[in-house]
Amino acid sequence: MNENRTAHDILRESDEEGETASPFEEHDEPDTAGPDDEDDDTAALELEAEEEDTGDIRALRKQGKKQVSLEELRQIQRRSRARGQRVGIKKAQKAQPQKAKPRPKLPPNYVSPNEGARQLFAQWTARGGKFQMRQDGHYYSVAEIPCKCQGTEKLAWLHIAKGEYPLFNVGVGDSMTILGNNTTVTTNWTNLQRPSKNTYNDQEFLIQSITMQEAGLRVRYDSAAIDKIGGLGEAKSVLTGQAWLWDDAGAFLPKEIFHDFSGENLLYRAVRRSAVVYFHWDKSRTGGSAKSNRVLVDHLRNVPDTKVKTLSRTSGGGAVLTVPDGYVFSENPERSEYGAFTAIISIPEDIVFPVKPIDLGSGTPIKPIEVGLYVQLSLNGIAFKPHEGSSNTK
Secondary structure (H helix, E strand, O other): OHHHOOHHHHHHHHHHHOOOOOOOOOOOOOOOOOOOHHHHHHHHHHHHHHHHOOHHHHHHHHOOOOOOOHHHHHHHHHHHHHHHHHHHHHHHHHHOOOOOOOOOOOOOOOOOOOHHHHHHHHHHHHHOOOEEEEEEEEEEEEEEEEEEEEEOOOOEEEEEOOEEEEEOOOOEOOEEEEOOEEEEOOOOOEOOEOOOOOOOOOOEEEEEEEEEEEEEEEEEOOHHHHHOOOOOOOHHHHHEOOOOOOOOOOOOOOHHHEOOOOOOEHHHHHHHHHOEEEEEEEOHHHOOOOOEEEEEEEEHHHOOEOOOOOOOHHHOOOOOEEOOOOOEEEOOOOOOOOOEEEEEEEEOOOEEEEEOOEOOOOOOOEOOOEEEEEEEEEEEEEEEEEOOOOOOOO
């Protein structure tokens, strides 16, 4: 009985019963003509489909159909071709590259990120001279925060007065005082260098982020009291504020300054918790008008503390506080739009830190006149400077 049924009938029933999948869409017309030019493009895919898809053959064998006529063979081939074409369409759709989504059109008054770097680049290009860019630029400066000791030898405290403590206000080679002692600025204080008062390196620096760290301590006792203590030797210079002091053992400094277990400088922590940092530009310092500009950067406790001393810390993955784009620090303040740049640590309220005076060897406790706390602020960003050998100085 099955021998009398055509392959077309068997496969149609098989399609309806779900044993085979019809290769034709419902609206497709069976192609009874020979292949046209478009069929050549999917020839390889059709052969693949014919080799892999034996569902039609299995359906015919299941119904006992062992022989097919030439016309029935053509019908089986058409089904195989149709499957190959559908496979080709699906693969072509998968292979077709996705169109990039159109970028949103930004308003003309929008300032894009890194606009400051582009503007500086354009300015240096317009000047005509050869110049260089340094991506890991780094400037640092130290601020002195005096902590006056008040009270008596039995009840004393360190007093940090509210006020402003500047950074980047001096360069290497300038004269200054540290805890009342005259000295000359070295690279231990800053890497800002000015060859003379009238000549500059002409470097401009785009500030991108900032970090900070504790930079040391000094202590100053009354010189007359120190002279009465024998056996101090070279320690006298330390006790009069002429040298740096690292003393968490409490030999020369009150032990209350340091945490009992971690050794953390608690004076430094108190300042970080209380102060804010500003950027300040002053045109009057360059002989111009009284125009000035001050920008609040952030609370000091939000500026990451780092102990890593490297000139390329911004590329090393360390924590930094990113600042808004466009802040420029110029070694030549006459070129800056706003004039000379300084950073300022502002302490809005007095800080009181109780301490116990210590015995330095005289037999009685002595309170220091003052303790110097030193804080370093680092500016990280992109430096623009004349090419070595070029003469762009002013």
